[in-house]
Amino acid sequence: MSTPSTSTLFAQEHLVATIGEVAYYVPNSPSHLESTFRDFAARDDVFQTGFIQEGLIIIPTESEISGDDPVPDDLKEFLDSHSTSLVFCQGLLDVPEGPYFVRGNHLRQAWRLYEDETLSFITTVIAHDQDSFRAQNETSSFVKELIVQGAVIVGKTKMSAYTGSEVPPEKTIDYLAPFNLRGDGYQGLSGSSSGAGSSIAAYDWVDISLGTDATGSISIPAVSYGVLGIRTTHSAFSLEGVMPSVPAFDTLGILARTSQEILNVYRAAGKIGSEYSKPTQIVYPTDFFPMKNDQQQHMIEEFLHALESYLEVEHRRISLAEEWTKGGPDDARTVPLDKYLEKSGYWPNFYDGHHVYDEFISGYQKRFSKKVYTSPFMTSCWNEVTNAIFDECERQLGNDITKEERDRGLQECEIFSPWIYSKVLTPEVIMLLPLGRPGANYRDSVGNATAGPPSTTFSPIYFSTIIGAPQVVVPVGQNPFESRVSGNIECAPIVVSLIGHKGADVTLLRVLKATLDYHDWPSEVLTGRNIFHFGNNARNLARNPSGLLPKV
Template identity: 30%
Template sequence: PVVVISVLAGLSSVAQILESIKRFAAVDDVFSKSFATTLVLKSDPTFNNADLSAKLRSSALLSAVYYSHPKSHVEVLPSGPYFLYGGGIHQAWRLYEDELDSFIFSVVPDDVLKPKRQVLRYTVLESFGSSGTWRNIAEPSQEKPLAGARMGVKDIFRLEGVKLTMMSRPWIELYGPDEESADYVKKLISLGAVIVGKTKMASFASPEEPTDQWIDFHCPVNPRRDRYQRPSSSSTGAGVALAGYPWLDYSIGGDSAGSVRAPAPCSGLFSLRLSFNSTSMRGIPANLSKFDVVGQLSRDLDDLHHTVAHTFDLNDNSTQFPSKILYAQEFYPLVNEKQQAMTEEFISILEGFLGVKRTLFSMTETWDRSPLKEAEGKSLLEYLEKTDVRRSILTGCHMASTNSATITKKFGKEAYVGPVVRFRWNVGKGISRDEYETYLDHLAVFRNWFGQHLMSHDPQTLSNAILIMSYGMPDPEYRDEPNLPAGTFISLRKNSSPVFHAPQLVLPFAQMPYHSKISGRDEVRPIASTMIGAKGTDLMLIKLTKAAFKKASWPITINIGRLMYPLADNLRNVAPSSENSANTYAAVRQAVNAVKELETPLMELSTEEVGRSCVVV
């Protein structure tokens, strides 16, 4: 084990180099004392290191000092812990056990020194923990790509060199490793992200719930509460991993009909369904192509804003916040009175921050007062009849006809899918292309009507209003209880943001007490509300929430493990913000930047290379 450090203009003394090593120990969970006894100094070949070398060798803390003279900036290894073996230097990785069973597999890059504009190829890490039960997840040093964000990606994203499983054994039999990564994954890597593995999901990103609907693979374990609550469906592993593992910075999922929104309240996380067409979907199998987007899960609103701002095609030129809070009578009041009381407090802090009162309205009555000729006199419910069912056609036609036929031809048998997926595919087969096109036309008319009469773009605020909507269940949902038979679709209410092509920000803000039949003690369940803005207001929604929460002394950082927030004796059962952000990527970036401030390379590096030095190595 060795520690690699650049000999730079700012690190010209033994004291400064030892201080740099101390910083590694403070911010890098891969680093340990064993790395600190042997030092490899990177320097320009012309650098006079004789005096520094003598002083370092006289230090009682170091047993050996070596020198490395890279020939070009491409060959420069970022500072951090490594291993010297067989005449080469090798990157140090730390293995963590996936005790929550949230990853389908871990991955490591084949060539860590590949030029930054070439996409990495990955290999599956086949390793189990000491118990032989849980897979290991390989974690690189956060100091080797300085401030490199550790990310898990949902198993809908193609990753060069590894298989896309879709959580289906027949699918795994049918296809080999992918030859190209999804465009969004390429973007993440180009900006320095470290892809540590693929997270589990319900098969074909469907709404399967544990445990009896997960057939081919076992559903991950929700770390919240009594650990036997359902983690919801689709982006299940993404939520579980981020809620349970401090070494993971981000979880990336997708959202068609709730895939990152539904797991967020269950796992107690912030999540954002992005505006439609805010990034390329190439390399992600279509689920509902007219509504599919990349989704983000996060423990911290600063972290969420950071990754959204850097990885999506969005411009936030808003100078003010919206002046209207839409409160739909179709959505409220909630059935659970305690949940409604908590939601009232959520709305109240928004009202106080924006200086406006909510606008009560009825969507159906507004439609009746402002009829469209395309609706031919139909009510809103009549005009949108069966739209939730027709949403399944793309899944049915694409997945069922293509892959089932291929499997039958190749293996001489039908492809097995679970009852939820089978039901939806069968419904999709029964809907004609003309019916589907009519459905899309109706939704486009409804989307335009909503923009004209209720929520429109504004040059200063980007959206003249925000729509408030609850998300998640207030009562416990035990994973050992049977599910209802397959045969239901998500209501149009839950699908408002996909229909509007709009962003929806999920915000867990309260904790509902309940007595657990599992643990035999009182537990708390996350309670969430959401905000929907006009298309393109993704960053504005995050900024608005941060400002309103901070003014109300509400936390913008979520904890890992059993409790989302520290408990307190108030309506929300949440303690005021403590500014504790030790487990956020923002905190790591701040600590890493302290190291970077000490280092200014002697070699000629372009501004772009220095700014993007957090590529996987």
């Protein structure tokens, strides 16, 4: 009898599971198999005892089995009691451990089915006979790499049409928008990647959600759903195979419930090195702080003090506008910073955000002999609204903004970016930025029909976009409010944002994780109603269930 290889399989007619990383494993007794099955049941949320009933146990071997029967009598009795057979298979099987289906001559991973209660997904992903997944026209190179590293893609989440900011109740037309489980379950959405945020906030079986971020498509959902998010350094990851939105601003975005999950993505992509240096400065821009709500501002200051304590530095308050006036580029600083940047990101965002779809719009018209449908909200973004008759408008906002203005905006970004990196956001610096609402944002509230990104670029939402900086969003507290939906006291997520120098993504994530751990603050966001257990402290949170929400 030859010695089996390091992987063993067991199967059931149309079901298979692998037993991997067991060096020279030979099942010589029922206890060996039972121990393996218990291990699977403990580690794998898909495996169950049905996989060993009326099945096969397949042991890959390095050469053909010969000689005496290698199966002991007591093991035969065990197998017979489960109507299961033992099969030795010559050759190595390069498949990961876990439950499988057998379909024809192929092994297919068995995936658990979950109900999408929050309507986060637009479609699921299922296995195909010939390939790991159904053939698509193109899969992004980054997602391909994650699959190679062992990631399981469970589906594609809902997003706003044309990467706009469509939110309920009146802006989402083609399908019902995802639900936000936070608070009373009827809180609103924001940003285009609403399904990505909803899935992370609702389901503990979803570890990360991916998207692109041009002007808040990832960072803003992180705010609404109270989860961790990162807008990566521009061009840090390949966007090959990704539908563009605003090419000059597009970058990968990741949502998760822990910073460690995001770090795992960077590690899988080979983006984490062994070197790590603590930032030595914290910049607090008075152009954007303090926030109007006292409770929200206080929670952000609590985090700021915790950050100072971990880094052993005090924050530095500066006015970006004043720094610009004193030391900006000679040919630009005569214009106040808020005026200089007013349309720098706005023009490219709307010009490219419209014209990137030119080929699709014209192709749709040719193929179907009719205009492509756009919701009233997206029509208002694309059209110069006149008398609210969208279809009769001839001047589109994307066209109303000229290419010259678009190019001018990008040129202004190219002038501002090296200045901010050399004078303020140097490699040893991290900067705080404010984001988010302090309380209720009801799903059924009809807002401004043309609401979208800020009309001025000099804002926290556009800031990391126009300089290509990494931006991390982290929940730091929860603010109670009386809900008109539930009639109870509910909690709104309170977040803070950190940005750093280009390429400082991992530094931001490590600083964030270390700060939370250093002060024994919760480092994992919960799924469901609240982002943290309620606690009787300034930030209304606790590591473990310890307090109850106050009653109305």
